[in-house]
Amino acid sequence: xxxxxxxxxxxxxxxxxxxxxxxxxxxxxxxxxxxxxxxxxxxxxxxxxxxxxxxxxxxxxxxxxxxxxxxxxxxxxxxxxxxxxxxxxxxxxxxxxxxxxxxxxxxxxxxxxxxx
Amino acid sequence: xxxxxxxxxxxxxxxxxxxxxxxxxxxxxxxxxxxxxxxxxxxxxxxxxxxxxxxxxxxxxxxxxxxxxxxxxxxxxxxxxxxxxxxxxxxxxxxxxxxxxxxxxxxxxxxxxxx
Numbered sequence: 001x002x003x004x005x006x007x008x009x010x011x012x013x014x015x016x017x018x019x020x021x022x023x024x025x026x027x028x029x030x031x032x033x034x035x036x037x038x039x040x041x042x043x044x045x046x047x048x049x050x051x052x053x054x055x056x057x058x059x060x061x062x063x064x065x066x067x068x069x070x071x072x073x074x075x076x077x078x079x080x081x082x083x084x085x086x087x088x089x090x091x092x093x094x095x096x097x098x099x100x101x102x103x104x105x106x107x108x109x110x111x112x113x114x115x116x
Numbered sequence: 117x118x119x120x121x122x123x124x125x126x127x128x129x130x131x132x133x134x135x136x137x138x139x140x141x142x143x144x145x146x147x148x149x150x151x152x153x154x155x156x157x158x159x160x161x162x163x164x165x166x167x168x169x170x171x172x173x174x175x176x177x178x179x180x181x182x183x184x185x186x187x188x189x190x191x192x193x194x195x196x197x198x199x200x201x202x203x204x205x206x207x208x209x210x211x212x213x214x215x216x217x218x219x220x221x222x223x224x225x226x227x228x229x230x231x
Binding site for chain 1: 150152157159160203221222224
């Protein structure tokens with residue numbers, strides 16, 4: 001079983017619709033992240049959470065919100081989707097307690113979102 | 117956070133050694149250098165990490181000169197399955213959460229391995 005799972009894997013929606021992308025992890029990590037990837041632009045950080053009570057904005061948080069329901073779950077919402085939010089979305093986890101010197105991140109398989 | 121510069125793309129024949137260099141002129145004392153690999157439509161995967169000199173694992177080697185202003189990822193005898201995008205990142209050691217945090221992946225280097 002995959003350590004970091006994302007649902008749905010693909011989603012097509014219309015402008016103005018509310019969309020939720022979900023991420024679950026079985027690695028026991030405290031830190032979770034949401035990124036988006038656009039062709040030719042690499043990955044950009046949307047939101048991150050260092051524990052259940054911690055939520056922080058990343059580089060491109062406008063138009064998005066998140067919820068950390070539990071240590072293992074981190075959801076990304078688009079309250080009113082617009083076409084320029086069409087992208088590939090990745091969830092990731094990390095854990096400093098593992099003894100690794102920096103935040104080595106473990107990524108999910110991604111969600112391909114298309115907003116028409 | 118220190119920003120990185122790496123070539124947009126590289127081509128290599130199967131069986132050759134590939135070296136991808138990353139520049140990070142503003143790297144801070146507490147920063148480590150980390151490389152990730154990403155296949156199409158998959159999330160990035162950690163390859164290797166280092167602070168100085170040389171690090172080697174079963175997948176790659178990482179060479180870091182004394183001034184740490186650049187680093188080179190070396191992939192020995194590449195195969196077609198090594199075709200991917202490779203990202204170089206610099207990252208603060210044991211980030212505690214104080215202040216803003218942003219791990220910048222940049223655009224990466226697209227490596228194409230040719231038969």
